[in-house]
Amino acid sequence: MADVNEKRLVDRFLQMVQIDSPSSHEREMADYLKKELASLGFEVAEDDAGRDLLQTLGDMRGAETIRFAGNLIARKKGTVQEASPVLFAAHMDTVVSNKGVKASIQDGVIRTDGRTILGADDKAGIAALLEVAQIIQENRLPHGDLEFVFTIAEETGLNGARLLDKKNLRAKFGFVMDSGGPPNVVIGASPTEIDFSIKIYGKAAHSGVNPEDGVSAIAAAGHGLSKVQMGRIDEETTVNIGVIKGGEKTNIVCDYVELWGEVRSRNKEKLSWEIAKIQTAFAMACEKVGARFEMEEQQIYSGFQLTESDEVVQIAFEGARKAGMNPQLAPRGGGSDTNIFNAAGIPCVNLGVGASKDHTVEESVSVKDLVQASQLVLGIVETVVERAGAEVHR
Structure with missing residues (x-):
């Protein structure tokens, strides 16, 4: 050589x-x-x-x-x-x-x-x-x-x-x-990578006058996040939520939050299962507080x-x-x-x-x-x- x-x-x-x-x-x-x-x-x-x-x-x-x-x-x-x-x-x-x-x-x-x-x-x-x-x-x-x-x-x-x-x-x-x-x-x-975004819709209200009339999108997001396992799931699968945005002022019950994350796995069944678990976690969280959500997914590469x-x-x-x-x-x-x-x-x-x-x-x-x-x-x-x-x- x-x-x-x-x-x-x-x-x-x-x-x-x-x-x-x-x-x-x-x-x-x-x-x-x-x-x-x-x-x-x-x-x-x-x-x-x-x-x-x-x-x-x-x-x-x-x-x-x-x-x-x-x-x-x-x-x-x-x-x-x-x-x-x-x-x-x-x-x-x-x-x-x-x-x-x-x-x-x-x-x-x-x-x-x-x-x-x-x-x-x-x-x-x-x-x-x-x-x-x-x-x-x-x-x-x-x-x-x-x-x-x-x-x-x-x-x-x-x-x-x-x-x-x-x-x-x-x-x-x-x-x-x-x-x-x-x-x-x-x-x-x-791995294959799937990126996702979650939009949570609550209801705005004055946080000091009538907070009971509001629905906090932040609360819904918190409940959902608490049920999502992040980091290394196993030797071929990872989950991460890397960006969260929402809210404008401290005296307003937050009516909108958006989250962005990803799932990667070398096993397609595990990939689908983790996406489904995330969707279920936020569906249950929104139902608990009276919010609604939308989730979109995009495959970045196979x-x-x-x-x-x-x-x-x-x-x-x-x-x-x-x-x-x-x-x-x-x-x-x-x-x-x-x-x-x-x-x-x-x-x-x-x-x-x-x-x-x-x-x-x-x-x-x-x-x-x-x-x-x-x-x-x-x-x-x-x-x-x-x-x-x-x-x-x-």
Whole structure:
């Protein structure tokens, strides 16, 4: 296996985290990647996902001043015709702005000064892919067709991947570089997520003059919440109510409350059961105080479940072993673009890039994990070529 240029890899990562790219503001990052990918021999196309997303949300105010960015689809023709086309993906956006980030390396770990996030989620994944692309170019390594996809707005609900025209993708399987934790952990299972909103309607009244004429939506919400089990339900199911809004003044019996939450599970029956329990809890609570409620649900993404018998898992394992790692198959409780690709019929696993405490100002990534993530991608590319040779000579 060719060597990873550690200094170049780290320097490129540090350069990318200086590019501020919160969700729906990925233009500068997209422009940077277009230039880099072109220099590495890729043909790059950009779709209209940014504009499509705002149209979907129904808010085009000031659209004429917005420099939209779409998903990038970059392709490099393979040198081994028999090798299967392979997809690698990462997302360009960060969960919040990291403008003014000050990153440094201490004891082999890259972190910030604690004022901003680092942006390793997911620029660590992007850095690994660009490093491998450069290694392939410099060493003229044999490879099949490469298909790199860099999405927008992943952090706001996998929106870029959702709007991507998956029918245009040529790869039959793929690898998403976007999991926290070490690169040897292959994420082969992820839950389905259903988000819900609950609207509770009470009756307003003066809290000091005639409170008995009012119906408190807050009281109904409290009774309902007391019956809902939140947090980790079991090893594959979680429930959370994360937002509650209601009331205007302390001297008015509150007549309206709205709650937003989510249920995730890798088991569809458990998912339906938890949603039903929540609905029942608020129905009984509203009946108790004389309020009424409405509940709406929306599936955000569907789950997937892969095993060691799936080809994409086997290739990831072989690639990890080539990189000197002991691969492990594991589930994850979060969603990623991996969910969208699997739902579209493209078997994918999510691979660790070493990011730790992502989405916080304590986010970090080790140089060792950055290097190993790159070695893993390189190992996967080599494995696909070797499998093609074995198939030809069978």
